[in-house]
Amino acid sequence: MFTWLHKLGSPPLLYRVAGRSTPWFKWTAFLLLALGLVGGLILAPPDYQQGDGFRIIYVHVPSAILSLAVFVLMAVAGAIGLIWRLRMAHAVAVAAAPLGAAFTFITLITGSLWGKPMWGTYWAWGPRLTSELVLLFLYFGYIAVINAFPNQRSGDRAGAIFAIIAAVDIPIIHYSVYWWTSLHQGASLSFTNSSISPAMLWPLLVMIVAFTLYFCWLLSIRLRTEILRRERRASWVRTLTITGAKNAKLA
Amino acid sequence: MRSWHEFITMGGYARYVWSAYGVVLIVLVASAWSSCNGLRRILFRVRNYPVGGGEQ
Numbered sequence: 394m395f396t397w398l399h400k401l402g403s404p405p406l407l408y409r410v411a412g413r414s415t416p417w418f419k420w421t422a423f424l425l426l427a428l429g430l431v432g433g434l435i436l437a438p439p440d441y442q443q444g445d446g447f448r449i450i451y452v453h454v455p456s457a458i459l460s461l462a463v464f465v466l467m468a469v470a471g472a473i474g475l476i477w478r479l480r481m482a483h484a485v486a487v488a489a490a491p492l493g494a495a496f497t498f499i500t501l502i503t504g505s506l507w508g509k510p511m512w513g514t515y516w517a518w519g520p521r522l523t524s525e526l527v528l529l530f531l532y533f534g535y536i537a538v539i540n541a542f543p544n545q546r547s548g549d550r551a552g553a554i555f556a557i558i559a560a561v562d563i564p565i566i567h568y569s570v571y572w573w574t575s576l577h578q579g580a581s582l583s584f585t586n587s588s589i590s591p592a593m594l595w596p597l598l599v600m601i602v603a604f605t606l607y608f609c610w611l612l613s614i615r616l617r618t619e620i621l622r623r624e625r626r627a628s629w630v631r632t633l634t635i636t637g638a639k640n641a642k643l644a
Numbered sequence: 645m646r647s648w649h650e651f652i653t654m655g656g657y658a659r660y661v662w663s664a665y666g667v668v669l670i671v672l673v674a675s676a677w678s679s680c681n682g683l684r685r686i687l688f689r690v691r692n693y694p695v696g697g698g699e700q
Binding site for chain 1: 690
């Protein structure tokens with residue numbers, strides 16, 4: 394059942410797969426970003442309460458979704474690395490962490506810029522905002538932990554355990570608006586019933602996919618970097634550099 | 645959006661909307677630059693110092 398997982402645990406194969414997928418992620422992400430921006434900034438009608446201020450949603454929500462999803466990915470990759478001892482799973486988590494931190498930073502800043510005209514303040518120590526800020530610190534903590542050990546394996550293991558434990562913040566962020574009274578609104582998007590008008594919804598969905606592909610693009614680049622850093626003494630890396638293989642190109 | 649002016653002013657929310665999109669642009673471009681630069685540097689190291697991969 395998990396044969397594919399073990400196959401992807403091979404550094405040369407994972408490097409090749411990441412290299413081949415890089416341009417696809419990149420150009421699809423750019424195409425969808427352009428479409429989503431036109432839809433969100435030009436075609437979508439103003440909100441009846443928030444006017445054009447609501448258009449921040451098209452960058453805030455995709456970033457927020459990714460800030461949570463990337464941490465879940467890191468925790469899952471960490472668990473796979475610990476359970477199946479797949480070193481490449483740790484490489485995925487390490488490569489994803491700075492990107493997750495970047496999306497969390499975007500979420501906090503865009504949320505703050507949206508909060509000022511709507512709530513009258515850039516920041517409120519509400520449960521959603523505070524738990525999202527904690528998530529940013531957890532990303533910094535993870536990056537600090539993996540770099541705190543001179544030995545790569547110890548750093549990987551400590552980082553994986555940290556990510557698995559710290560992932561408890563993810564459901565807290567998601568459900569905080571339901572568990573506690575908060576300035577932050579509840580979820581407008583759901584798989585069964587979205588409260589957004591279709592004219593406003595489709596650019597948001599496009600932007601969510603675009604941000605996800607943008608993340609996949611950068612992850613594929615960072616993953617190749619991480620694989621080369623870990624495997625630089627391996628014979629396949631030497632072969633790759635000697636032959637100047639096409640896969641070594643930047644996409 | 646009805647006119648170019650309305651698009652720029654964003655119904656009075658231009659300061660917030662364009663600041664938000666500006667921050668996103670800066671962070672996404674910086675992330676892409678940092679990621680590409682990291683790969684370029686490690687490729688340079690493994691090509692020029694194939695045994696040890698250069699500095700640690």
